[in-house]
Amino acid sequence: MNEVTVGYQDGCLHPLVVSKTGMRLARMMGARAIWAPDHFMGFAPKWLWTPDNVPAARVIHSMDALFDPVPLLTYAAVKHRKMWIGTSVTEPIRRHPMSLAQTFVTLDHISRGRAILGIGNGLRENTEPYGFATDKRVGRLQEALGLIRTLWNSRGRPVDFEGKFWTLKDAVFDLPLFKNKPPRMFVGAHFPRMLRLCGRFADGWLPGEKVAGAEYGARLDVIRASAEQAKRPLDTFVASQTLMCVIGESRDEILEKALGNKYCAYMALGLPPAVWREHSAEHPLSDQEAGFLEIVPSRVTEEHVEKAQAQLSPALLDRLFYMGSTRDIVAEAAPLAEAGCSHFIIANMGAAFTDRGTKNFWDMGRLIRGLGALEAPPL
Template identity: 35%
Template sequence: MTGFRVGVMNPLVATRPTAEWLTRVDYLGALGARVDSFWVPDHLNSLLPRSLWTPKYCGAAKLVPSIGADLEPWTMLGHLAARNRLGRLRLGVGVTDTGRRNPAVTAQAAATLHLLTRGRAILGISTGEREGNEPYGVDWSKPVARFEEAMATIRALWDSGGELVNRDSPFFPLRNAVFDLPPYRGRWPEIWIGAHSPRMLRATGRYADAYFPFVPHRPVDYQHRLDVVRTAASDAGRDPMSIIPAVWLPVVTGRSRDDVDEALDSEVIKSYALIAPDEVFARHGARHPLGAGFSGAPDILPHTMNEETALSQAAQVPSTLLREIFLNGTPDEVIEQAAQWRDRGVRYIVLDNLSFSQPSLRRGLASVQPFNKIARALKRL
């Protein structure tokens, strides 16, 4: 891959006046900004506390009644592909879950979308989080081991050529399994893996077409982890430079620095930082509100937090931490911050506009123009 590429992430929640309204608006905005890809997450509920998603704390609650009303990603991407024949954006799930989704079904969904879109599907994948597994009766023990077996299963099915597949596995044994969907023009969807821990980074080197972590970490951390991924790829006999260095970054922007600072100080956006692990809080002289050593996104259960608890925990988030884990500021400031990631090896940024999560609906809506300006400018970075 040459040049710098940009994607846009949509929250994929049911909205007013129609369930898909915000997703469609974001998709059309991505087309207008001439980005390379459009992404949706895969959740059964939000990583934000539902108790704070009310008009009192978030203006967007007037358009998005529940932040936990998550739509199903593969269905939505198929819907977008069918309704937007002229747009040639690549379509990705960022990221799906190897806990509650059987890898054979995931392999089928991604291959189907790839065929229907004539080669534009991307399979973003990782271990998932406790909040999308444990409450629904899915075993949350050994998520990384389960992930490794899921990746091996997907590759075995895709590489089977329609022959029967038998494979021993503690999680996903295959017994005369058949996978007869063809690849599109000889190519399967790219696999983009979200990874942070050493074991997951090594798995990324073995299986991924792209290294695609989510926040929170710093550009210098990214560079070190990318080196681990590439070393693992080399050890597995793969070309380490063929792995696309990508990252998914949330953005808080606005028309002025004052507007951005006011948004960063809002309860909902501060509560988003609870997905950071305790080690990130420690860098800012604080302890995670959920306790020393808390791992952040993998183990948080935000839908169980009442309003009082969520407000108390959000109040403990240092302002400096917010400025570390989010791209934030006016378009020029955000582009300058993004350049730091480029300088550490990133060649593909997927942007997620969190600016809607502030108290002012007017300023949230006004953030669309600077956000799209950022997306267009990053194409030239």
């Protein structure tokens, strides 16, 4: 059986002391990795992010006050010398593949081999409002993954590349790889085409959607089949899962607060319309605007959130959050480990609506230990 490790999802939010404190406490509590998002815009509209709606707004003045993850991960690499550092996730729309190749080899040198390029196909909120392309995102990612690998393997020889999205002519990448090994690459993937890219190119899988153990295992099978077809061994491959956690005394206590909370109603808009329909509810946004991939928070109105709150149910919230005591959350995550997940990433959502303050951090320590006691079968 494989050891299960636990990582900490930072928010990259101003003020900087929040990230510094979170990283330090996570390390003290046994976390093995620090993950940072790459966002221009946060996961909540500005009108919603007030102390009346969100307790965390007393400290974090705006969900849109986001730091660039690369300098923050550089700080983490120097300050926390035994922890992996990675993006969760960036994309090749705002960042050119050459820039990504260079940046993460640089981070790998600074961290002495602990850098992870976590990459996906991009969220609309970070691209379309800023004038970046939003079409053909999966095809763009596929080309970028191949191009990054080509640059890392080029050993300083000029690279010619003619693709649908990028063209390189006599391009040189001569930054030596740390100990002659490229940084690890994890792909954020949920659906078949993306899962196949993960198996073909990646060293790890970085999903965020909450699924049952059986579905997690089925998706991992797609990755295995793709890796086998590409003749890539999975001996060191890491299957992970991000857990949006809300820790409390009990699940019932959390649900009571969540069902009356506007921020939770807003977060439910991140679920696709198909999930809402499964629970006999109608998504307040159109199919083209709904779900975390497509939603643009700055365009969500109070009316949208009120419609969501009127239909909010425990079943819908269960599709988003891991809720309850630390034992409850470990028990709910255990089937994922049994299916092959060997790295859990804790995204602590409690400060958004439970108002437990620093107690959430100490609860997180128990959760890290509980998840770390699980075991995962070899891939």
